[in-house]
Amino acid sequence: MGNAFLGNYLIGLREGLEAALVVTILVAFLVKSDRRNRLSQVWLGVGAAIAISVGFGAVLYFVAEGLLSFEQRELFEAVASLAAVVFVTWMIFWMRRFAREIARDLRGKLEQAIGLGTFAVVAMAFLAVVREGLETALLFYAAAQAATGTAVPLLGLLLGLATAVLLGWLIYAGAIRINLTSFFRWTGVLLILVAAGIAKYGVHDLQEAGILPGLNTLAFDVSGVYDPGAWYAAVLGGMFNITPAPSVWETVAWVAYAVPVLVLFLWPARPAPARVTPAAAESPTPAAGSPGDDPAPAEAGPAGAVSQRATVESK
DSSP: OOTTHHHHHHHHHHHHHHHHHHHHHHHHHHHHTTOGGGHHHHHHHHHHHHHHHHHHHHHHHHHHHHTOOHHHHHHHHHHHHHHHHHHHHHHHHHHHHHGGGHHHHHHHHHHHHHHHOHHHHHHHHHHHHHHHHHHHHHHHHHHTGGGTTOSHHHHHHHHHHHHHHHHHHHHHHTSOOOOHHHHHHHHHHHHHHHHHHHHHHHHHHHHHTTSSSOTTOBSOOOTTTOOTTSHHHHHHHHHHOOOSSOBHHHHHHHHHHHHHHHHHHHSOOOOOOOOOOHHHHHSOOOOTTOTTOOSOOOEEOGGGOEEOOOOOOOO
8 A cells, every 4th residue: 555554554553542531531521520512512612623624634735835935845755744742742741741641630620621711621621632623634744755745645544544533433332442551562663663664754845945955865775676676675665764864964874863763762751640630539439340440540560651451431
């Protein structure tokens, strides 16, 4: 299906499942507290976040393709790529450190928003989801640059998002249990390698724009033994932007990002201390395992990751 499919599928799956878990927590909290009349407000906020995210992605595409010259477009794409690397790196490390507090924090904020009124509930749901949506749009735009003129990247992203929505629904329905420690740990590793490829895209675009020299100064050239049509070329090129003849600066960018970030991510880290919001502290908490529970309190896992093994069940 093309070498751009897997990387964009991973982006859609990882970012989509984070957003799906947020929505699942909010919906489960309203259902178990018998506030189903607020569900439409949450869904309105979620829908607005999705619309803004899609619009942001469309603006990125049409600005780059319709308003800029070649050099300006290359510079624009370079800035977008490097911004995507910064965001995905921040997101991965933030999730590793603070994921155990997400459910408690969201419940507390939603409780406060309910006390303020309809607009506050809509805004709270919107803000909880829109960050993931904007990150997804920026990552997709940056990761899909090498596959212009084909729908394969978009197909990969949409299938990843569809898989995430399905997993979120199955978790809510109690049909499956997912060890989120393993999921976020290994998708985090893969996303770091994807981000290294995006950083390489950014450096290449800076060279195309004439900002950096050395576009034709190659670090190595294995074109003679590297079959671009082979399955391994599809995986390495599509997910991690590993190519047979990169420039010196491209190679430096890939290695200088991937190696230290992987080491820091996999290095054992102590999770952040739990923070309890006043609303969360005051709101009643049902006994573990009762119908309608949202994901159970997380257990600290390897490298400070989070495991939430409990399912979310509807009444």
